[in-house]
Amino acid sequence: MLHERLASxxxxxxxxxPGEIEFHQAVREVLESIGPVLAKHPExxxxxxxxxxxxxxxxxxFRVPWEDDRGEVQINRGFRVEFNSALGPYKGGLRFHxxxxxxxVKFLGFEQIFxxxxxxxxxxxxxxxxxxxxxxxxxxxxxxxxxxxxxELYRHIGEYTDVPAGDIxxxxxxxxYLFGQYKRITNRYESGxxxxxxxxxxxxxxxxxxxxxxxxxxxxxMLKARGTSFDGRRVVVSGAGNVALYxxxxxxxxxxxVIACSDSSGYILDEKGIDLGLLKQVxxxxxxxxxxxxxxxxxxxxxxxxxSVWEVPCEVxxxxxxxxxxxxxxxxxxxxxxxxxxxxxxxxxxxxxxIRIFQEAGVAFGPGKAANAGGVATSALEMQQNxxxxxxxxxxxxxxxxEIMCDIHARCLETADxxxxxxxxxxxxxxxxxxxxxxxxxxxxxx
Ligand code: NDP
Numbered sequence: 063m064l065h066e067r068l069a070s071x072x073x074x075x076x077x078x079x080p081g082e083i084e085f086h087q088a089v090r091e092v093l094e095s096i097g098p099v100l101a102k103h104p105e106x107x108x109x110x111x112x113x114x115x116x117x118x119x120x121x122x123x124f125r126v127p128w129e130d131d132r133g134e135v136q137i138n139r140g141f142r143v144e145f146n147s148a149l150g151p152y153k154g155g156l157r158f159h160x161x162x163x164x165x166x167v168k169f170l171g172f173e174q175i176f177x178x179x180x181x182x183x184x185x186x187x188x189x190x191x192x193x194x195x196x197x198x199x200x201x202x203x204x205x206x207x208x209x210x211x212x213x214e215l216y217r218h219i220g221e222y223t224d225v226p227a228g229d230i231x232x233x234x235x236x237x238x239y240l241f242g243q244y245k246r247i248t249n250r251y252e253s254g255x256x257x258x259x260x261x262x263x264x265x266x267x268x269x270x271x272x273x274x275x276x277x278x279x280x281x282x283x284m285l286k287a288r289g290t291s292f293d294g295r296r297v298v299v300s301g302a303g304n305v306a307l308y309x310x311x312x313x314x315x316x317x318x319x320v321i322a323c324s325d326s327s328g329y330i331l332d333e334k335g336i337d338l339g340l341l342k343q344v345x346x347x348x349x350x351x352x353x354x355x356x357x358x359x360x361x362x363x364x365x366x367x368x369x370s371v372w373e374v375p376c377e378v379x380x381x382x383x384x385x386x387x388x389x390x391x392x393x394x395x396x397x398x399x400x401x402x403x404x405x406x407x408x409x410x411x412x413x414x415x416x417i418r419i420f421q422e423a424g425v426a427f428g429p430g431k432a433a434n435a436g437g438v439a440t441s442a443l444e445m446q447q448n449x450x451x452x453x454x455x456x457x458x459x460x461x462x463x464x465e466i467m468c469d470i471h472a473r474c475l476e477t478a479d480x481x482x483x484x485x486x487x488x489x490x491x492x493x494x495x496x497x498x499x500x501x502x503x504x505x506x507x508x509x
Pocket of ligand 1: 303408
């Protein structure tokens with residue numbers, strides 16, 4: 063239920079942004095949490111802080127023409143939504159996936175504002191991407207696409223303005239092509255203009271691992287707060303991309319047994335515990351499907367085509383693929399199967415009905431804004447290293463990441479307590495992130 067004033071703001075968001083259902087969902091989730099903040103801080107309403115936060119500072123939509131390997135011209139659409147720069151330069155990844163449209167980019171950019179605030183680091187919120195589908199494209203096609211994309215994007219970004227990174231379909235290879243084109247056009251070696259770079263050209267240790275590792279650290283803290291740990295627990299991770307692979311790696315190091323993961327073709331069930339070396343070979347090196355993992359791993363491992371991994375019972379669920387992948391029915395099945403904790407590695411992977419079911423069942427639920435903030439936090443550390451022309455060791459960087467995740471966890475719990483919702487990480491993350499941005503906006507005047 064929304065407080066009356068918030069309901070009218072939400073109605074306005076619906077009418078100003080027709081058809082953008084993921085954006086509506088992301089806004090609603092935040093508005094549902096912040097009623098108690100408005101009661102305590104009437105100055106936010108007086109200055110229309112919420113209305114301003116819901117309207118991006120700038121939205122850029124552009125044509126991306128490129129030539130495929132047959133010499134045929136292809137046209138895609140590019141986006142960059144610069145949502146909020148009260149705390150620092152816009153910061154957020156680029157997603158290349160055929161489902162990308164303005165509503166997806168705006169939902170991701172909106173979430174990013176609060177997530178970035180929670181890290182305590184000086185970064186604003188933004189997001190971008192394209193409806194380009196990298197699947198089945200050669201490396202040269204991907205390079206030509208990235209070069210064309212950056213040929214427009216370069217004029218809008220910069221280390222003090224807007225700093226993109228990767229997301230679905232944009233890994234280190236794509237970041238390299240994008241940075242190379244930026245450098246070529248601007249004649250500037252401006253390392254801090256993009257994060258997720260390779261280690262040989264200004265990248266930071268632990269950035270590749272950061273989102274997954276960070277999510278595992280966050281869930282470890284949630285389990286600790288309930289007097290338990292990962293030790294020996296059955297864990298299911300969805301996806302088999304950047305976030306999923308490094309979630310699996312850290313969960314295994316922390317003693318959990320990851321028995322299943324998925325990709326867009328289906329899922330694998332490996333009761334002995336996933337062989338991460340083999341999984342990385344299949345997904346990261348060969349860029350193939352999960353049936354190849356099952357085939358090579360042999361005995362007792364099954365590949366289930368076209369079904370949801372959330373039908374596998376587990377004690378800890380770590381959705382790390384895409385938005386709205388855990389439906390209300392999936393959540394019910396997970397609760398019945400003995401799930402005690404959920405950590406969102408992906409952005410908004412649990413549908414609103416699913417969140418309600420988890421929370422009512424007393425499952426510890428770590429929303430993406432908090433649980434997957436390790437990626438962007440380590441990106442901010444990459445910017446810090448680029449600015450000081452320094453590079454930190456793996457151990458030091460991982461330690462910084464762990465401290466940041468523990469701080470975010472503590473802040474969520476403290477904020478939830480302060481507003482009378484003990485243990486509610488969703489409220490803690492939304493209120494904590496919102497207050498920080500709102501206070502900065504008040505101080506900066508009418509921006
Ligand atoms: P990747 O492209 O590396 O991996 C995505 C994985 O999810 C792939 O295994 C892909 O399958 C699967 N997948 C994607 N879309 C679908 C779909 N519609 N249905 C089923 N499976 C799907 O992306 P990331 O790991 O970087 O991102 C995963 C999630 O984490 C996203 O929600 C992203 O926004 C979020 N995130 C990422 C961060 C980062 O640092 N990378 C930071 C914070 C959040 P396939 O292998 O078949 O393509």
